[in-house]
Amino acid sequence: ETGVTQSPTHLIKTRGQQVTLRCSSQSGHNTVSWYQQALGQGPQFIFQYYREEENGRGNFPPRFSGLQFPNYSSELNVNALELDDSALYLCASSPTPKSSGNTIYFGEGSWLTVV
Amino acid sequence: GESVGLHLPTLSVQEGDNSIINCAYSNSASDYFIWYKQESGKGPQFIIDIRSNMDKRQGQRVTVLLNKTVKHLSLQIAATQPGDSAVYFCADAPVQGSGNTPLVFGKGTRLSVIA
Numbered sequence: 001e002t003g004v005t006q007s008p009t010h011l012i013k014t015r016g017q018q019v020t021l022r023c024s025s026q027s028g029h030n031t032v033s034w035y036q037q038a039l040g041q042g043p044q045f046i047f048q049y050y051r052e053e054e055n056g057r058g059n060f061p062p063r064f065s066g067l068q069f070p071n072y073s074s075e076l077n078v079n080a081l082e083l084d085d086s087a088l089y090l091c092a093s094s095p096t097p098k099s100s101g102n103t104i105y106f107g108e109g110s111w112l113t114v115v
Numbered sequence: 116g117e118s119v120g121l122h123l124p125t126l127s128v129q130e131g132d133n134s135i136i137n138c139a140y141s142n143s144a145s146d147y148f149i150w151y152k153q154e155s156g157k158g159p160q161f162i163i164d165i166r167s168n169m170d171k172r173q174g175q176r177v178t179v180l181l182n183k184t185v186k187h188l189s190l191q192i193a194a195t196q197p198g199d200s201a202v203y204f205c206a207d208a209p210v211q212g213s214g215n216t217p218l219v220f221g222k223g224t225r226l227s228v229i230a
Contacts, residue, residue: 004158042223044220048217058217098216106160
């Protein structure tokens with residue numbers, strides 16, 4: 001158990017729809033990062049939230065957006081879903097924005113299928 | 116851009132043998148490396164990490180070796196067990212000043228343990 005919980009675990013959406021994925025970080029961790037993992041690939045960094053603000057972004061379009069709440073939990077929103085958005089979406093929490101020296105814990109992920 | 120890659124996509128070992136999983140990284144400024152284990156349908160599980168000021172670090176049945184000269188990282192698993200069957204990812208956290216340092220993952224190596 002990592003203390004990072006994600007919901008829902010699985011969902012199916014239709015192309016063009018919107019989806020919201022949720023993450024509760026490990027107790028005491030103020031930083032949440034989201035990653036997308038396509039089948040057979042390694043996770044790819046989407047963005048990071050720290051102190052309720054976006055604190056860095058990977059190579060993902062603006063239709064990928066997020067929020068972080070005062071309790072450090074976070075949401076990932078994806079608008080205008082495309083078939084290629086089908087992936088495992090992982091949430092990771094850490095005590096600071098820097099990866100170096102911090103043990104970064106991942107949740108079990110949310111499997112999104114776009115049809 | 117920077118990349119983290121793996122030499123072998125699959126590795127099969129006999130139960131009880133030692134396993135060695137290799138990883139190459141390209142960013143010479145990277146200072147932190149992590150190995151994750153990912154079982155089917157689950158999120159990445161932290162195994163062991165190492166800072167760039169170290170050459171070797173040992174955990175329970177696992178050892179990580181870092182060769183900064185050739186930018187190579189390896190994970191050694193002693194007395195491999197069926198429960199070790201999974202995909203193993205190395206990840207790199209490059210130094211980026213005061214900003215966030217997201218993890219950069221390779222594609223992964225699938226370890227299959229033959230009983």
